[in-house]
Amino acid sequence: MSFQRPLFRHPNLPKNELGFAKADYEGTLSTLCAGCGHDSISAAIVQACYELNVEPHRVAKLSGIGCSSKTPTYFLGNSHGFNSVHGRMPSVATGASMANRTLKYIGVSGDGDSASIGMGQFVHVIRRNLNMVYIVMNNGCYGLTKGQDSATADVGSKSKAGSINPFQPIDLASMAIELGATFVAQSFSGDKRQLVPLIKAAMDHRGFAFINVISPCVTFNNNVGSTKSYDYVRDHIEATATIDFVPHAEEITAQYDPGTETEITLHDGSLLHLKKLANDWDPMDRISAASAMQKARSKGQILTGLLYINEDAKNLHETIESVPSPLNQLDETDLCPGSAVLDDLMMSLR
Template sequence: MSYLKPLFRHPKLPKNKLGYTLKEYEGSLSTLCAGCGHDSISAAIVQACFELSIEPHKVAKISGIGCSSKTPTYFLGNSHGFNSVHGRMPSVATGANMANKDMVYFGVSGDGDSASIGMGQLVHVIRRNLNMVYIVMNNGCYGLTKGQDSATADQGSKSKAGSINPFQAIDLASLAIELGASFVAQSFSGDKLQLVPLIKAALHHKGFAFLNVISPCVTFNNNPGSTKSYDYVREHIEATSSLDFVPEMPEIKTKYDEGKSTRVAMHDGTLIQLNKLANDWDPEDRISAVNALQKARSKNEILTGLLYVNTEWNDLHGTLNTHQTPLNKLKEEDLCPGDEALKEINDGFR
């Protein structure tokens, strides 16, 4: 069996502003199970980066361990990548980001990688508001070790083996909002029309952009009784809004009902335009976002869409007031200014 993609591409494939086709944003052929939701998320990342004309060599993909953490191989094959230790991806992402803030950072994780062994790492990268896109491919089970329930498996859900989960699930979206993530969204791997604009908006957000994506495991967690199966998610999904991401400033062509539309301005002047479906929800109000999540949970609904955004908080570089030039581009005379400069610094502490 070959895992090589065919080299042929239609000569008239659409090109973006860089002159690239989708081919330049693809990766290796996926070895995940056929129908895995993770592949749909990879395809959404490819589509978002292609449409935003992001230069692949300026992207860094960092992951941990798990089915989800294999996926950086399957998208943006011309970018940088690092597969780290289980649950330790946030530390590697923080170090890389502090050394070179000019890169676009994708952190790819799973519910086991983030909600169990990596929970301590996750909470600190959130509260520091590191400038990155952090995607959790959430299937509620450990797919690499035969489908045991993960910490995000809902209480009362049934595994493929027939056992009922007795424990409450960790709600990663609510946790991210509580800890101070400045962009929190939730989606479903099977909803490309929602997921692609969310990834675009996350890429333009300056700060920690957290996306919790329900991504059914077709092998171990797609059975009747599972709350992470394709059928269950489709029957219980409830969106806060439909949205458009506007990367530049032309006239908004999409029409919305009067009084139900809102725009969120990003740091660089781009816009997120939301057609609000939940009239009692405000994406720029943390309490409103948490209440909307809890209300949906009480009704066994999975709330999707942009849940919360704050464009006023500093990212980690802004908080630490780091140098405008990335550390890896500073010259020796900048890093080692000499004895006199050191003496002046030491004198300042006396």
């Protein structure tokens, strides 16, 4: 079942530049457990799209299977959505993007969906630098099948049933950096102040933007001893930097200290303002990003914020040199070479 929100809107709700209220970016009511981290992430996506003045119909949202993959129903109700097959959202998103490169694509996945069954597609969509936002709602367990450990569960993390996970975790964000993702961030579902600007920056990034969001499972993995519980994560996060997203149209008024602060210009002219907290870290240097993550992990900390960004890499459409207009709008004139060409080809086969 999905439950519709009431269509009634208060006439005085604030509107964004396009005339949409924040409620226009919401979807149906969530059927996830009360307190689920995923709902906070959905809310952050709604907030980010509202603030970014995104036209809802210019966004397509795609997902795989699992609790996280149910969330696209709960945001951007006016956008087309595609809840595909377990672990296969990246390929569907790739095909969709090939058909129409002018839309924005948001992919939502979970740790089971991306780090286990979908690992093959996860790594290859990164390699191709598909122009999309890829959010993993990472809770370290399989919620929808009642709490089995996932491949991102930390060694020694205790499940609700009391068993200790004996296997090494897969660190999706480190992996994304290693594979050449052009935007990699990590965040916590409980940190909206950080998550919203990260999503906005990811949506403006031209290329593959990955955000790994630790998102506690309140029902199956929020117990003492779990390393993906609200309490544990709050106690162990360390941010790379504070982040402000300044859309390209806005006037910059704040004064920044050039010593510890960095500005990154995105392709459309928007600015990312970072106030660095981590030492020896440069978000435009892959090696320093990877090393900052390693260091944090060795101290038992979860490094959050923007980890790495590269605004210069070619995305998939640029790599394959496809025409700027959407392939799905080409007609017979563009696509069919006609009978004369075919007759000539036949001559060469006689």
